[in-house]
Each structure stands twice: as structure tokens, then as C-alpha cells.
Amino acid sequence: MGDVAEDKSSFYSNAEDYWREVPPTVDGMLGGYGSISSIDISGSKAFLRKFLGDGEGKTGKGRALDCGAGIGRISKRLLLPLFRTVDLVDVTQEFLDKARTFLGDDAKRVGNYYCCGLQEFIPEPDRYDVIWIQWVIGHLTDDHLVAFLRRCQKALRPAGLIVIKDNVSYEGVVPDDVDSSVCRDLDIVRRLVGRAGLRVVHEEQQLNFPKEIYQVHTLALR
Numbered sequence: 737m738g739d740v741a742e743d744k745s746s747f748y749s750n751a752e753d754y755w756r757e758v759p760p761t762v763d764g765m766l767g768g769y770g771s772i773s774s775i776d777i778s779g780s781k782a783f784l785r786k787f788l789g790d791g792e793g794k795t796g797k798g799r800a801l802d803c804g805a806g807i808g809r810i811s812k813r814l815l816l817p818l819f820r821t822v823d824l825v826d827v828t829q830e831f832l833d834k835a836r837t838f839l840g841d842d843a844k845r846v847g848n849y850y851c852c853g854l855q856e857f858i859p860e861p862d863r864y865d866v867i868w869i870q871w872v873i874g875h876l877t878d879d880h881l882v883a884f885l886r887r888c889q890k891a892l893r894p895a896g897l898i899v900i901k902d903n904v905s906y907e908g909v910v911p912d913d914v915d916s917s918v919c920r921d922l923d924i925v926r927r928l929v930g931r932a933g934l935r936v937v938h939e940e941q942q943l944n945f946p947k948e949i950y951q952v953h954t955l956a957l958r
Contacts, residue, residue: 744877748853750916751875752827760834765806772945776952777813779942780901783954784866786938787897788818795897796865799847801825803854804872808835808846815868816842823864825850825857855880859891867891870901874917878928885932885957898934898957900925901942903950919950929957 763770787795800815802808805824815822816839824846826832832849839846850857855876859867867888873881888898905919912919920928929936934957942952 744880747877747916748855748875752853754915755828756830758828760807760831760838762807762809765809765831769946769949773809773813775944776942777810779940779944780810780814780870780954781818783938783940783956784814784818784899787956793895795895796893798865798893799823799863800866800868801859801864801891803857803867803869804875805835806831807838809838810868810870811835811846812839812842815866816845819865821845821847823848823850825852825854827851827853854884857884858887861890862893864891865893865896867896867898868901869899871903873900873902873925874912874919875915882928882931885929885934889932889934892958896958897937899954900929900957901952901954904953905950922953925953925955929955934958 758764762773766773788797797819799821800819802811802815802822802824805811805826808824811822811824822845824832824835829851832851835849836843854872876884885898903919904922904925907921909924910919926936936955937958938956940954942954945952
């Protein structure tokens with residue numbers, strides 16, 4: 737990332753300050769693009785269903801982890817309908833507090849609400865069938881992303897899956913000073929995944945998003 741996150745403490749604290757000012761709504765979670773939520777969830781569901789099942793090598797449906805969960809938009813629409821139990825982790829306590837009501841009756845199937853930045857979060861080993869990481873890797877430095885993915889790998893159950901779904905730039909690393917994040921191109925993301933000792937087993941571009949936003953790609957890792 738070069739000089740983009742040279743001062744790591746301000747890179748993280750500025751992001752926390754930004755998100756503290758964001759309203760705890762679906763529109764807030766999606767930066768004003770709440771209208772794309774259904775398209776996003778439909779694409780994610782189709783992607784994930786390719787791996788879930790009971791047969792040999794299939795990913796189980798016991799427990800999932802929602803990383804950068806916010807108010808639980810993805811947990812509510814994607815993960816809780818597919819998994820028995822879901823844990824949420826987010827750096828903003830107000831979002832997690834809102835999730836308890838936003839998730840409605842399904843909140844009783846949430847195992848844990850972890851308030852923690854992913855650069856510090858240590859998931860319990862051998863716990864998750866799926867770890868879902870969406871629109872949040874840009875808030876991690878390269879080294880912290882690699883270290884987090886390594887911890888996630890240890891947290892997977894047999895045939896478990898890590899999924900990254902995020903914006904990708906056309907070339908290089910593009911900083912966003914507004915929310916203190918970066919957007920990496922796909923080759924950089926793949927290299928960081930490799931550094932973590934993981935491989936991309938499937939990859940898709942999310943279709944039907946507005947043309948003015950970055951391309952969004954989904955990567956399944958093991």
C-alpha cells in the first residue's frame with residue numbers, strides 16, 4: 737500500500753470516526769446506495785449456494801461469521817436464512833446495538849456480537865463453516881489483511897470457506913480519504929490472499945450494479 741496507510745493508527749482511528757457519524761440504516765451501511773441491497777444479496781446467495789450442502793467436500797450450514805457486519809444487513813438477508821447460527825463482528829458498537837432489533841426474531845440465532853476492528857479480531861479456531869467478509873478489506877492495511885485471513889483460515893471447520901466480496905479498482909491502490917480506506921485492484925487482492933496461504937477456488941463479478949461505482953468481485957477462498 738506504500739504510503740497510503742503509513743500512519744496506521746490514524747488510518748484506523750479516522751475510519752472509526754467516519755463510521756460513528758454514519759446513520760445505522762441500510763442506506764447508511766451502503767453509502768447512500770441502499771437500493772442495491774436486494775441485487776447484492778441475490779448475487780451473494782447464488783454464489784454461496786454453489787458450495788453449501790451435505791455431500792463430500794460440501795460446506796456445512798452450522799455457523800457463519802459476518803465480518804464488518806454493521807447493523808446486520810448481510811446476516812439478516814443472507815447468512816441467517818442459510819445457517820443455524822451467525823456471529824457478527826464490527827468496530828462500531830452503535831451498529832451492533834441496532835442489529836439486535838434490526839434482525840428481529842432471528843436475533844435469537846446470533847451467537848455473539850463482537851465489537852472489534854478486524855485488525856485485532858481473533859476468531860475462535862475450528863468454529864465457522866463460512867466467514868463472510870464484505871466491503872471491509874479496504875479498512876485493513878496489507879499486512880493486517882494477510883494476518884487476518886490467516887486467522888480466519890484457522891477458524892474454519894472442515895470444508896469451510898472464506899468469502900471476500902468487495903470493490904476492486906482498475907489498477908493499483910486507490911485511497912479514499914473520506915472514510916479512510918483503500919480500494920485495491922484484483923491482482924493485488926489475489927496476491928495478498930496467496931500471502932495468507934489461501935487459494936481462490938471460485939470468483940465472480942457482481943452484475944447489475946450502477947455503472948458509476950467500482951466493479952465488485954466475490955472470491956471464495958480455502
